[in-house]
Amino acid sequence: MGRVLALRYALPDCLKDPVIFPYLSGWGVSEMRLLEWRDVDLTGNVVRLRAEKSKTKDGRVLPLHDELLDVIGRAQAKRTLECPFVFRLKGKPVGDFRKAWKNATKAAGLADVIVHNLRRTAIRKW
Numbered sequence: 826m827g828r829v830l831a832l833r834y835a836l837p838d839c840l841k842d843p844v845i846f847p848y849l850s851g852w853g854v855s856e857m858r859l860l861e862w863r864d865v866d867l868t869g870n871v872v873r874l875r876a877e878k879s880k881t882k883d884g885r886v887l888p889l890h891d892e893l894l895d896v897i898g899r900a901q902a903k904r905t906l907e908c909p910f911v912f913r914l915k916g917k918p919v920g921d922f923r924k925a926w927k928n929a930t931k932a933a934g935l936a937d938v939i940v941h942n943l944r945r946t947a948i949r950k951w
Contacts (some may be wrong), residue, residue, distance in 0.1 A: 828935055835929035842896045843912040843919045844926070844940070849893045853880055854940055858918045860911040862904065865897060872897070 829848055833841050846857045856874055864873045867889075876884040889897055900911045910918045930938050 831933040832929055832935055835932040837925055839914055840922055840925055842899055846896055849896065850887050855880065857912055861909045862911060865911060870894065
């Protein structure tokens, strides 16, 4: 987690939680981008990935706990009713952040890390 923390620290504040979400969840970046509030059940502490939003076309249920619950909680604190997306920038889903990623990996001394590595690392942890 040390490398991930260094990377997270180097990211702009608006991208810290959206980028850490794939690491904590094992979801892809495109799945993170399309996550909507209607898929979040804070009472049951789960997030659902609808089949039509999944790259594999298989729906999933993600239990929320610990830091993942904190990430969703911070997103909820910034929520506006006009935007259905959990992770958003200026009312739209998080878009292309390649430049910010490149700058953050360089600043963290992790220039060889690609964003998909976050998902891979999460899957290996399980």
